[in-house]
Amino acid sequence: MNVIVIGAGPTGLATAMLLAGHGHHITVLERDPDGPSSTGLEAWQSWERPGVSQFRLPHVMMPRALALLRQELPEVVAELETAGARRHNMIAGTWDLPALGGRLPEDHRYETMAARRPVLEFALATIAARTPGITIRRGQTIARLITGRSPLPGVPHITGVETRNGEVLHADLIVDASGRNSQIPKILAELGPIRDTEERAAAGFIYYARHYRDNGNGLPEATHWPLTHQETITAGTLPGDNGTWSLILVASSRDHDLRALRDASAWDRAIELFPEYAHWARHGEPLTDVQVMSAGQTRRRDLVADGLPVVTGLLALGDAWATTNTTFGLGLSMGLTQGALLRDAIDAQDHIKLSLAFAQALETTAAPYYRALRDWDAHRLAExxxxxxxxxxxxxxxxxxxxxxxxxxxxxxxxxxxxxxxxxxxxxxxxxxxxxxxxxxxxxxxxxxxxxxxxxxxxxxxxxxxxx
Known part of the structure; x- marks a missing residue:
């Protein structure tokens, strides 16, 4: 099968490799023109990704994501290690607590790797570029969806895309992996009346973050779970690659009093109120000033409604399907899980069966996490x-x-x-x-x-x- 994947972020590249591994031919179209630098460190320093607002903000790979990479894409894990990613265990800081009684043999399941997002994308892009069956084309913006004969009356069937420069590319399947700011729903609506399946919920959080690097004291020790929720603010710490780490403060976007956290000195004083993390700020040298990002809405865009596809030949996964609160760092795990679900659903399916099978797999496997975080957001903002x-x-x-x-x-x-x-x-x-x-x-x-x-x-x- 010839497949076009829209978006060369982590979800798009991982999905392309999973599909190529099963003999499919993949063309990845990415709107940003530049590819990765020659090393992971150079990717952090100089790779520009204007289409990804959170590209240099703190990033975490949860154990589920590492487990999937080990199982499905071990070359990416090896490339991450070469690029300086740091292995660590998410609950290692709790083993010495008297109430917990030390490490158990099964605690290996909480192991993961720490890598800043540019370093993660560098590793994925490096392996994807040499994977047989994958072609990556950067600087390609989708202007129009091409339709063909539909297997369902009144339901558009997508057979290709037209790029901004007028080039038409045909494929057996189009996969939207272009992230939370995907333009595909808007382009799809230009084809005519299509049932709106989008669910929206206010997220309403704002993130104030700083990156640090080791200044010769060595890496700090984790003494707590990575997140702590206080009355009106959340704090957290994330290890990074190559002797780096980051700290975040998360507030409600309606909390105008905390906008003072944009100032580095105010931010430094605030992090001192969290004994679990204050030593992380004192221990290293700041790599960045305070970085700020707002999370507007949580969205879910299903392409099946009432048991029938609203479009065929087009599937969405990752943040293009549903976004979740970035505080909890499930984006990569969700994207990799859904890429594997698509790989398993795609074989020997007609388009109607494929749409329904993939939608059911999302509902069973990924939707519970989306709903849990959607509800958490509503309660946390009210709190x-x-x-x-x-x-x-x-x-x-x-x-x-x-x-x-x-x-x-x-x-x-x-x-x-x-x-x-x-x-x-x-x-x-x-x-x-x-x-x-x-x-x-x-x-x-x-x-x-x-x-x-x-x-x-x-x-x-x-x-x-x-x-x-």
Whole structure:
């Protein structure tokens, strides 16, 4: 099968390699004109990707993503190691806590690799460029979708694309992997009335981040899970490649008081309020000033509605299918998972069956994570609004009550830290983890004893004083 993949980001390149490995011929079309530099470090320093707003913002590869790369694309893992990616375990910082009792043999499943996004893309692009069956064409913007005879009356069937320079390319299948800012839905709508399946939900978060590098003191030690949620702000740390790391502060985009975090000195004072991460800021040399990115809406665009495709010959995956809160770093894991689902669904299928099979695979495998993070966003933003007003957020939603209790108690019991890590690493869906006998009772009991915010309002006052 001849396939056009739109987008040469991590999801697009990984999907191209997975499909090429099964004998398909892939043309990858990327709107940004420049390819990667000759080394991973040069990619960080000089590779320009104007189509990717988060290209130099903090990035994390969750254990699910590394497990998939090891299984499906081991050459990429080797290239990452050559480029300076750092192996580490997501829960290593918790093993010395008295409540947890040390490392268990199965904790290897939480291993991952730390690489900044330009270094990750460099590794993927390097291997994809020498993969038989893949052609990568950069500087190619899609202007129009080409249609042909449809297998379903009234449903457009896509048979190719026309680029901005007027070139027409035909294919058996078009795969949209162009990310959260995909223009394909807009271009598709130009073909005529097509059912709108897009689900939208306000994300409303803003990220304030800084990168650091080792200044001769060695890399800091992780002593906590990578994220900590406080009343109206979240903090986190992410190891990077080649002796680098990053720190993030995440706030509600409606919290105007915290816009002072754009200033580096205010940001430095704020991170000092998090003992889990303050040493990471003191330990190294800043590589960047404060970087700021807003996350507008969470979106999901299904191409099947009421059991029938709204279009055939076109599939969407990764952020072009559904976006999730970038705080939790599931983008790469979601993209790789969906690329493998497409690889498995594509063989010997007509277009209607392919659309339905892929949609069902997404619903079963990826959609639970999307829904969980969509709901988390809504509750977290409501909680922040309440805390800004000096009120305690209350809801009757049992899922949020369990999540809040687990977050408060996660470091108090070995079963809880691993349950938290399994969900957070995208190794198992929350529904499957929480179905274990007695786990919810344990979470609620220990969560009641470990208040999430021991003195309501105190941290907010300290934060505003520090940055003011």
């Amino acid at each position: 922040i609004d309440s805390n800004i007003s000096g009120e305690q957020y209350e809801t009757t939603d049992p899922a949020w009550q369990i999540i809040r209790a687990l977050d408060a108690a996660k470091l108090s019991h070995p079963d809880l830290v691993r349950a938290y890590a399994q969900v957070g690493s995208m190794l198992e869906p929350a529904e499957q983890v929480l179905a274990r006998p007695g786990l919810i009772d344990l979470i609620m009991t220990l969560g009641a004893e470990a208040s999430r915010y021991p003195t309501p309002g105190l941290f907010r006052r300290e934060l505003l004083t520090a940055i003011g």
